[in-house]
Amino acid sequence: MDRQIKAVATLAEVATAAGVGASTVSRVLRGRGSFSDKARERVMLAVAKLGYVPNRIAGTLASAGSRLVGVIVPSLANIVFPEILRGVGAALDASGHQTFIGISDYDLEREKTLIAAMLAWRPAAVLVTGLEHSPQARAMLANSGGRVAEMIDIDGDGIDIVVGFSHRAAGAVSARHLISRGYRRIGYVGHDLAHDTRATKRLAGFEAALQEAGLALVDREVTPAPSSIEAGRDGLEHLLARAPVLDAVYFANDDLAVGGYFLCLAKRIAIPDELALFGFDGLDIARAAPQPIATIRTPRILIGSTAARLALSGEPAQVVNVGFELSEGTTT
């Protein structure tokens, strides 16, 4: 394991071994320009013999066009973001791009730091989550010289490409669904809203729709902790302890909703007769539960792949609304 011994061959060494010039090796390896079959054979032979792996660092510097794409997501703890990454990967792998990811932990300062670090690699594009960024982060992205895509949210002003859906609308649809089913005493269980701006927008849309119907949230339980199944279970327990007269609860997302569902199972609260549950995201687990949980399904893989594709295909700046879908389940 002797590292740092530069056992790795260079293009010049391949050229010498093959008895051709460096540029011929370069042409052969990238299949561009023209070269004879004989030259190709000799180059390939030398490459195999030396175990040559082209140095992309040097290649990128020389050609001034990187095949790197930076992606920043707020978390990987929620399966939502890994799915977005899968979409990004699906669109990128085929075109020979490398993806590097950064986790912002829902922290705009950290996002700014990550963006600066990414830009140092001169990526062809940077894909970020959401439309809210620190002013400096926005400026860096706008002046980076590369493409920028903002994913998941469309409620606001974008920098370049925006792919997502309206969280306000999703919240409103959720509220109208509960109202249409006759629920009137509705509570809310959420997590650290200060950082999850999209959950905040959903709640705003939800409350606006309630208001239109002459209603208001009866009570809300918001934990400062990150979203998790346990946070949902405990959140609902606290909420019910305070406001036992609820007939429905809106959860900030499906993780929390599953936690609430588990609490109802444990406490033998009949769903939806005694209490209706509504989530957000459309996770597998919400659908696979004995009672599928009512939720909003979002096309996460599509968001990732669309953002990546548009950012790398020279398309003009635009906003793409991929929409969402109400999944009724049996909990309302």
Place this chain on the structure above:
Amino acid sequence: MDRQIKAVATLAEVATAAGVGASTVSRVLRGRGSFSDKARERVMLAVAKLGYVPNRIAGTLASAGSRLVGVIVPSLANIVFPEILRGVGAALDASGHQTFIGISDYDLEREKTLIAAMLAWRPAAVLVTGLEHSPQARAMLANSGGRVAEMIDIDGDGIDIVVGFSHRAAGAVSARHLISRGYRRIGYVGHDLAHDTRATKRLAGFEAALQEAGLALVDREVTPAPSSIEAGRDGLEHLLARAPVLDAVYFANDDLAVGGYFLCLAKRIAIPDELALFGFDGLDIARAAPQPIATIRTPRILIGSTAARLALSGEPAQVVNVGFELSEGTTT
């Protein structure tokens, strides 16, 4: 959005603006070598004015030492691997390293391709999942000139650094636990074993322990699909349809086990009186369920952070066994 216009400043431009030489700018920016306070001020001013972001591509090429770390995981669909990435990130972010990730989809051919692509960026280290690789992938890693860490599994021969635990042992512990509780008619529900070699090792350890006790698996249901909650639910349903006399079921992981748990809820199968369940991973959801599911908890974040730390700290090649922990739950 005019891309490709190279609006980005270079170090030479900063030097001119600051009225100093390029090497002084370089020294100031990295805080190495010596320079006057006055020089530093002028450089910092010019950097701010021009919005200069150092080009790491050029820097890496010139200094022949990259701060890139490549990580390959088989999937992001299971929260296990994002957690490993979190561990890696925690260890790396502090030291100014950039993380590259690749998703192999449990496919050794694809892993090989990803490794080749990563090596082209001359990473300081490559972290891969498991000990099974194609011969070429192994050779590339061994000859890369950088450090290699193999994560999660220690049952086999490593290339350089190995951080994980024994899946065979985990399977054996699971079996002995069920046996000690008096279960004798045990079934298995798993997913595509051809690709998930670690699940295969766990099953091998499980069956070996059964055999030691003079027992054998009564029946097994293995779906070719990837692991999911629904696969676990359907798998258990099929298994019970064929082998209704089981008193316990071992699942390849907690996703499948939760699916099995949901099936029992839906079919009103009493746990553990009519059927005991045992999983693997120690996911939050298995713990937060109304009945916490018996499982093996694994230190995933620790694995990621340890692997990253060792790979970058000049430590000699070694195997680190981080162990695992039996979590009894209430399902056995």
Place this chain on the structure above:
DNA sequence: GTGAAAGCGCTAACAG
């Protein structure tokens, strides 16, 4: 303490 010069390994015009 600081600048000039020489590359890092590759690509991209050029001639030939």
Place this chain on the structure above:
DNA sequence: CTGTTAGCGCTTTCAC
């Protein structure tokens, strides 16, 4: 079709 010549933007001696 192919080799030579310049760099890409930075770090790193090495004199001054």
